[in-house]
Amino acid sequence: MSMEGFSKVFEMYEAFRELSLSRHSIREFRDTKVPQDMVDKILELAATAPYASGKKNWDIKVIDDTQTIQAIADSIEAYTTALAPKIREDFREGFIEYSQSFIAFKDAPLLLIPTFKVNYSLSLMVEDEAIKAWERDNYVKSIATLSMIIHQGAHALGLGSCYMTGAVIAQEQIKKIIKIKPRHDIAAIIPIGFKKER
Ligand SMILES: Cc1cc2nc3c(=O)[nH]c(=O)nc-3n(C[C@H](O)[C@H](O)[C@H](O)COP(=O)(O)O)c2cc1C
Known part of the structure; x- marks a missing residue:
């Protein structure tokens, strides 16, 4: 590698x-x-993410x-409040406290909600629950890769973000509020905004 090439690589690594x-x-x-x-820039970066099974089966709801x-x-x-009485008594208080982190996005000015569609293929050819779970997991893992790019991109633009999957516990309830693509599932909620200085 030339000195110029080396110094460019080093600069990129340092940044x-x-x-x-x-x-x-x-x-x-x-x-x-x-x-x-800024939203457009983040979405442009997210679209570069690697994806499983040769299928970019994801979308981002803004x-x-x-x-x-x-x-x-x-x-x-409402979902976690209804769930709380069903939780083992000695864990209930802890769950109620923990579940506040599921809605820690509530004051954000913007949510990016990545969704994915599972295309079962191998598991249609062999009856095996483990293979079915593996196929679904591959699509979920694809979302993790694009989400990390969203966080890095947002941060590079001076924005803050957080990867939140707690909210997905109430997936069906959320689907009643926002319209997402048919046969898609919600993978996470990513709040984005300018950080509140303390
Ligand atoms: C799969 C996953 C799910 C997460 N879900 C939530 C969540 O529901 N609520 C929340 O406030 N943070 C959530 N987080 C953020 C983590 O709490 C956070 O990334 C971790 O504490 C490390 O802190 P850092 O991101 O500042 O390095 C989640 C992170 C990951 C990787």
Whole structure:
């Protein structure tokens, strides 16, 4: 590699290192809208993510309407409140406290909601629950790769974000509030916004 090439690689590594070391999950946001060009930039980066089984079976639902965001949070809270009495008594208090992290996106100005569709193929040819689970997992894992790019991209643009899968416990309730593509499942909720300074 030429000196010029080496120095370019080193620069890229240093920039990426700084980005990675300084990223943290952000759950408290300023009441400021995320500009559309930043949303577009993040989505452009997300589209570069690797994907399983030769199929880009994912989509990203963009929600920037605060009433809808609140309605999603309320539906999750209603779900966990109804679930709490069914939880073993000695774990109940802990669950109620923990479940607050499922709605830690509620004050965000923007949610990116990655969804995925499972295309069963091998498991249609052999009856095996483990293979079926493996096939589904592959599509879920694809979402993890694109989500990490979203976090790094948002952070590079001076935005904060957090990967949240707790909310997915109330998947069916959320689906009643937002329209997602047919046969898609929700993989996570990713709140994004400018970090609230303490
Ligand atoms: C699969 C996964 C699910 C997560 N779900 C939630 C969640 O539901 N609520 C939440 O507040 N944080 C959630 N997080 C964020 C983690 O709490 C956070 O990444 C972890 O504490 C490390 O902190 P850092 O991201 O600041 O390095 C999740 C992270 C991962 C990887």
